[in-house]
Amino acid sequence: MSSRRTFLQHLGLGLSLPSIAGFSFPQEKRPPFPSSSIQDEAYWKAIKGQFPLTADRIYLNNGTFGPAPFSVLEALQKSSLDINTSGEYGNSDAERVQLAQFFGIKPSEFSITHNTTEGINILAWGIPLQAGDEVILTTHEHAGNALPWLNRAKYSGIVLRTFEPKETQAKNLNEIQKLINSNTKVIAIPHVTCTTGLVFPIQEICSLAKLRGILTAIDGAHGAGTFNLDLTAMGCDFYAGCFHKWMLGPSGTAFLYVREESLEKLRPVMIGGHSDTGWDMTSTPPTLAGYVPSARRFDYGTQSKALAVGMVAATEFHTQIGKDRVETRLQTLNQYLLDGLLELNNKLDILTPLEKESRIALLTFRPKNMPYQVCGDELGKAGFRIRQVPEGKVNAIRVSTHVYNTKEEVDAFLAALTRILS
Numbered sequence: 001m002s003s004r005r006t007f008l009q010h011l012g013l014g015l016s017l018p019s020i021a022g023f024s025f026p027q028e029k030r031p032p033f034p035s036s037s038i039q040d041e042a043y044w045k046a047i048k049g050q051f052p053l054t055a056d057r058i059y060l061n062n063g064t065f066g067p068a069p070f071s072v073l074e075a076l077q078k079s080s081l082d083i084n085t086s087g088e089y090g091n092s093d094a095e096r097v098q099l100a101q102f103f104g105i106k107p108s109e110f111s112i113t114h115n116t117t118e119g120i121n122i123l124a125w126g127i128p129l130q131a132g133d134e135v136i137l138t139t140h141e142h143a144g145n146a147l148p149w150l151n152r153a154k155y156s157g158i159v160l161r162t163f164e165p166k167e168t169q170a171k172n173l174n175e176i177q178k179l180i181n182s183n184t185k186v187i188a189i190p191h192v193t194c195t196t197g198l199v200f201p202i203q204e205i206c207s208l209a210k211l212r213g214i215l216t217a218i219d220g221a222h223g224a225g226t227f228n229l230d231l232t233a234m235g236c237d238f239y240a241g242c243f244h245k246w247m248l249g250p251s252g253t254a255f256l257y258v259r260e261e262s263l264e265k266l267r268p269v270m271i272g273g274h275s276d277t278g279w280d281m282t283s284t285p286p287t288l289a290g291y292v293p294s295a296r297r298f299d300y301g302t303q304s305k306a307l308a309v310g311m312v313a314a315t316e317f318h319t320q321i322g323k324d325r326v327e328t329r330l331q332t333l334n335q336y337l338l339d340g341l342l343e344l345n346n347k348l349d350i351l352t353p354l355e356k357e358s359r360i361a362l363l364t365f366r367p368k369n370m371p372y373q374v375c376g377d378e379l380g381k382a383g384f385r386i387r388q389v390p391e392g393k394v395n396a397i398r399v400s401t402h403v404y405n406t407k408e409e410v411d412a413f414l415a416a417l418t419r420i421l422s
């Protein structure tokens, strides 16, 4: 008999679905969620046990893909099974309420999307702009924030003004200030860059933008699930985030936050059932009465209830640990890794700012004596999943750590890196 069981058997459901055939997990039962009274590394090792992550290698690439814990996979599979058993596909109204609450916003400000890029496209096309209007971005954008705005510029003649991120929050605020002029209509920067994991002072930037009548459209791919986010307090008009990175939710899940006061500033370019307040194709001419008075207008077509249920399970996982405790752990691990990298500073250049406020859970470095691709490949062979960063011509290696990583893993990574660079 196989030493591995199907995931549903693992969950005690004793069934296997064709859609998940091929998935199997180690035989051990999922350990109970650790008591919050367990301290230090013992707690985080127990948290690691909540993930089906393979022990064959050390995963340090949460910035690209956040593996989900068992509880999320279980919720996803159960909902999927329920829906496909009953044929009742429901809607995500109840989930929207819980999801919005997690980010400190109203359900009417929360649109469910499939990835960050979708949210950014809704913004890039939805904000009314004319030829000559300016949008501020950085030179360190991910394709997901660069391409939608480049595409809008190609069609509409808007001007993209970029700045190279600097090493402190004060300097970055200053860079943005310098770029603002009477044509500036939008600041469309990331909360955290994908290249070096640099954190921008979004709250201050949003205050500045508001004073100047500029809209803020933040790429929050690395903000949701790293920080204990309160989007209302942050003050941005729009925030496109995802659940498949730091939220540790299902792949293909994301959201767009649209501040209530900014709702009417965003044209709903793509709409569908439930976006509207009425439509009639039998009248002459056919009519669209209007849009629902909420960010629900930006959802369209069939949505997956099971994915929404999985998103809620992800928020519950974060809440169970404690959103503050997650943020603090990410900072602690980031500092621990940084301290180790600093000891190797004759062999590498650290590109992530050293300023504490300017980093959260990603660290990027460039080897001094070896092409970054060679170093990255060697790390891969040694059993570490990292990300190589060509964006912005950064040409470096990015390491990202989340709650399932331990200090022991960071030590192992540093030992391997030392060997590779020596």
Ligand SMILES: Cc1ncc(COP(=O)(O)O)c(C=O)c1O
Pocket: 063, 064, 114, 115, 116, 117, 118, 142, 143, 144, 145, 190, 192, 193, 194, 219, 221, 222, 242, 254
């Ligand atoms: C800063 C940043 N923005 C946008 C994206 C695109 O995210 P998604 O795949 O959810 O569209 C990424 C993905 O890595 C990213 O790092």
